Amino acid sequence: MLRKIRPDNAYCLFFPKRPTGKKVVVGETARVWPWEEWNHVKLGMFTISLPLNVVSKEKPNTKDIYVTLEDLECAVNAEFVVVVGGNRDEEREDRLARCTDSCTPSRDLQRKIEFAFFEGWARNYVSTAVKIALKDCKYVELIEDPEYRKAAVVSIENKAREDLAKIGLILVRCTILIEPLPPTGALATKAILTKWQEFKKTLDEAALATERSDNEFQQKRAELDKTHSTQLKIIAVEKKRLENEGDIKFQKWEHNERLTLDVEKKKQIREKEKIVSEVQKEIDDLSKQTQLGKIERDAEICRLEDAKKQDLEDLRRKDETDELAHKGKILQMEQANVELESKLGDLKRKISEVEIELEKKKGLAQAETVERHSLAESAATIEMRRIMMEALPKVMEQAARPIEKMGEIRAISISGATDSSGGNEGVLGSILASASALPLVSECIQLIRGLDANMEGTLKRGRDAKQSPKETSGIPRGLAGHNEHSREDS
Numbered sequence: 480m481l482r483k484i485r486p487d488n489a490y491c492l493f494f495p496k497r498p499t500g501k502k503v504v505v506g507e508t509a510r511v512w513p514w515e516e517w518n519h520v521k522l523g524m525f526t527i528s529l530p531l532n533v534v535s536k537e538k539p540n541t542k543d544i545y546v547t548l549e550d551l552e553c554a555v556n557a558e559f560v561v562v563v564g565g566n567r568d569e570e571r572e573d574r575l576a577r578c579t580d581s582c583t584p585s586r587d588l589q590r591k592i593e594f595a596f597f598e599g600w601a602r603n604y605v606s607t608a609v610k611i612a613l614k615d616c617k618y619v620e621l622i623e624d625p626e627y628r629k630a631a632v633v634s635i636e637n638k639a640r641e642d643l644a645k646i647g648l649i650l651v652r653c654t655i656l657i658e659p660l661p662p663t664g665a666l667a668t669k670a671i672l673t674k675w676q677e678f679k680k681t682l683d684e685a686a687l688a689t690e691r692s693d694n695e696f697q698q699k700r701a702e703l704d705k706t707h708s709t710q711l712k713i714i715a716v717e718k719k720r721l722e723n724e725g726d727i728k729f730q731k732w733e734h735n736e737r738l739t740l741d742v743e744k745k746k747q748i749r750e751k752e753k754i755v756s757e758v759q760k761e762i763d764d765l766s767k768q769t770q771l772g773k774i775e776r777d778a779e780i781c782r783l784e785d786a787k788k789q790d791l792e793d794l795r796r797k798d799e800t801d802e803l804a805h806k807g808k809i810l811q812m813e814q815a816n817v818e819l820e821s822k823l824g825d826l827k828r829k830i831s832e833v834e835i836e837l838e839k840k841k842g843l844a845q846a847e848t849v850e851r852h853s854l855a856e857s858a859a860t861i862e863m864r865r866i867m868m869e870a871l872p873k874v875m876e877q878a879a880r881p882i883e884k885m886g887e888i889r890a891i892s893i894s895g896a897t898d899s900s901g902g903n904e905g906v907l908g909s910i911l912a913s914a915s916a917l918p919l920v921s922e923c924i925q926l927i928r929g930l931d932a933n934m935e936g937t938l939k940r941g942r943d944a945k946q947s948p949k950e951t952s953g954i955p956r957g958l959a960g961h962n963e964h965s966r967e968d969s
Contacts, residue, residue, distance in 0.1 A: 481510040484588060486519060491564060493518045493575045495584055502572045516584035518592055520575060522564040524651070525594040527602050529557040529609065545610055547618040551663070555613070556656040559605050559639060562649040563597060578647030601648055608638040613657070619671065621659050622678045628657055658682060 485508045486492045492504040494517050505522070545553050563578065565571050582592055612635040620627040632655045640650040659678070662671050 481512065483508050484511055485509070487588075487591075489522055490591065491520050491522055491575070493520055493572075493579060495576065495579075499572060503575060505567075516586055518575075518579045518582050518584050519588055519590060520563065520579060520592045521594055523594070524560055524562050525598055527559040527561060527598060527605055529555055529559075529602075529606060545613045547613060547616050547621065547659070549618050551618045552660045553613060553618075553621070554658040554660055555609055556658070557605070557609065557635075558654045559601070559650060560652040561597070561601050561643060562651050563594070565649050574647035574649070576647070577645070580647075597648065600646065601643060604642045604646065605639045608642050609635050609655075612638045618659055618662065619674070621657060622671075622674045631657060 484492065486504060486506070492509055494502050494504070494511075494515060496515070511517070545555050547553060565574060578597065579592060582596075612631065615634070616627075616631045621631065635655055636650070636653050639653065643650050659675065661667075661675060
């Protein structure tokens with residue numbers, strides 16, 4: 480669910496994870512999602528001062544020392560005016576992103592990023608810029624040449640502006656005063672000391688002139704303040720006098736106006752009372768007409784209600800008569816349906832009895848047919864068996880007779896290969912194996928057994944066919960027909 484938030488005056492809300500163009504909200508309400516975080520940043524200007532050899536509070540034994548190319552010390556008195564945020568341009572989001580890069584976003588509007596956070600950061604950057612720029616300057620030229628000192632100041636300003644832009648801050652104005660300190664070491668010659676004294680004298684005179692002009696300005700300001708306070712007193716007295724005179728005049732005017740208003744007011748009151756009486760009379764007439772109309776409407780409503788009740792009563796009686804007639808018709812139809820259902824049940828019962836009788840007759844006819852067919856097959860089998868039994872002795876007699884015409888029978892090896900040069904025993908065994916009629920006798924016996932089994936099966940099917948009509952008498956017609964087809968297929 481979206482939440483409405485609004486930055487404080489002179490502050491902005493910076494959303495690091497929003498798309499470009501929507502990261503900064505200034506002077507208006509913003510709608511944020513539950514997962515969005517922001518930085519509440521103070522916008523505006525603050526000043527950074529670099530006094531002469533300021534001793535650090537955190538490190539009291541150290542000083543900010545600035546040296547030239549020759550490692551000679553210089554004092555720097557500077558003032559830098561820095562802006563956070565800047566104008567509403569495309570680069571403002573980028574500047575705020577850089578200057579708040581080390582700040583963790585949150586969802587707390589009370590957690591603000593003030594100027595104190597940026598001051599220490601910016602002080603280190605400008606101090607470093609002064610040290611780097613002054614390290615490239617020559618001590619002697621700083622003393623002798625004013626243009627060289629001006630160029631050194633410009634280089635310091637450009638370096639400070641460039642370094643502050645890297646952290647998202649804007650340097651809008653700076654005042655820098657470079658004062659070389661007395662030389663020491665090898666460069667402390669008489670000529671250089673003389674030049675430094677002249678430079679120091681020039682600085683002192685400029686400082687005295689500045690102080691003198693400041694004193695004159697303070698004196699003039701004090702005189703102007705005195706004159707201004709005197710004029711204010713005169714104005715206050717005159718104002719009080721005018722107020723008193725105005726109060727008197729106003730009281731007179733108010734009294735006259737009040738008298739005039741009283742007369743006019745009384746006149747207006749009389750006119751209003753007359754109008755009110757006329758309006759009251761009209762209201763009374765209207766109330767009488769309204770009461771008469773109400774009585775007539777009530778009488779008409781009562782008449783309409785009576786007529787409506789009579790109509791409803793007639794409709795109710797008509798509905799009851801129709802409902803009774805409808806119920807009588809329904810009872811007659813139900814009785815006719817009951818009679819038809821009873822007749823239909825009798826017909827279905829008779830049809831089922833006829834179907835059962837037909838199934839019984841059909842089963843008996845099929846049993847007789849199967850029995851006749853079985854008896855016919857049994858008679859044929861018995862006749863064939865009789866013939867075979869009569870022919871069996873003759874076959875055995877022929878099998879027992881000695882083998883004639885031995886020379887016409889070829890010797891057949893038991894292994895199936897033809898060999899005319901074998902021994903006598905092998906030839907005799909082969910002749911007996913080929914001339915023997917024992918396989919023929921075995922086949923005749925197997926045929927007789929098969930005929931017996933076939934006859935028994937035929938008799939069994941005949942018995943089953945006789946029993947089947949009784950078993951299928953209670954089976955529906957479709958299933959009985961299916962069983963008949965199955966028996967015929969078997």
